[in-house]
Amino acid sequence: MSNILEYQKLDIELNKLKKSNLNSAEKNNMNKLKGYIVDAHDKGMNLENNAKSLLEDYENLKNQYNINFKKVQNLISKDLNQIKLDEIDELLSTINALSSELFLLERNINIIITKIKNSLKDFEITKNNIIKARTKYNEFKNSYEKGLKDIEPKIKMIESKMKELEKTIEPNLLSKYKSIKADKIFPVYVSFDNGHCSGCRVEIPTARVNKLKQEGxxxxxxxxxxxxxx
Ligand SMILES: [Zn+2]
Incomplete structure (x- = not known):
């Protein structure tokens, strides 16, 4: 009985060591940075796609602009002597319409150029942030692995002590301990505390207390x- 309690004590210590490493600040920061890097990567991809579609829009507007520009040039270069008087009004109004279209196209082209510039700037910022996050991630990873190296010998020592102790514990008792622990009930052994289970604080009825006194x-x-x- 005292051996299994000693065994459990080592088991608790072992658990604490393993947990402390899993819950370490380094591990937390690594997970956070990992999430950040994945998000930033997605953002970068979106910005890249966005820039591509903006460039396509830009090309289309530019083509339209060139077509309209040529039309205006052709109209302006017409020999005025060849034009009948009643056609002049129509010609002028066509030139006017095309000119205002050109003006609008030019404005839209400028808006797109600004958008492309902003998108590229965002992309650059995101890229730099990813590089910084990766560097930080590696720093935390190195420190985490160093911490792991520090506790590894302690874990090995406790494990070997437990192996030794296992030889002195009745096999039935040990397998029962292990199966309860496998059900995520830990610690397995708890003391009787002033009429209560010290594991869950439930009050133990008298008949059960008597059984406890008889059987241990x-x-x-x-x-x-x-x-x-x-
Ligand atoms: Zn209980």
Missing amino acids: TIVCEQCHRIIYLK
Whole structure:
């Protein structure tokens, strides 16, 4: 009985060591940065696609602009002597319409150029942030791995102590301990504390207390831990 309690004590220590490493600040920061890098990467891809479609829009507007510009040039270069008087009004109004279209196209082209510039700037910022985040991630990773190296010998020592102790524990007791622990009930052994299970604080009825006194241990009906008398 005292050996299995000693065994559990080592087991708790082992758990703490493993947990401390898993929950370390480095590990948390690594996960956060990983999330950030994935998000930033997606953002970069979106910006790249955005820039591509803006460039397409730009090309289309530019083509339209050139077509209209040529039309205006042709109209202006017409020999006025060849034009009948009643056609002049129509010609002028066509030139006017095309000119104002050109003006609008030019304005839209400028808007798109500004958008492309902003998109490229955003892309550059995102790229730099990813590089910075990667560097930080590697710093945390190195520090995490160093921490792991520090606790590894401690974990090995406890594990070998537990292996030694296992030889002195009754096999039935040990397998029961392991199966309860496998059900995520840990610690497996808890003390009887002033009429209560010290694992879940439930009050133990008198008949069960008597059984505990006779047999040395009982299983808590609420939390399924093994209660022992101190
Ligand atoms: Zn309990």
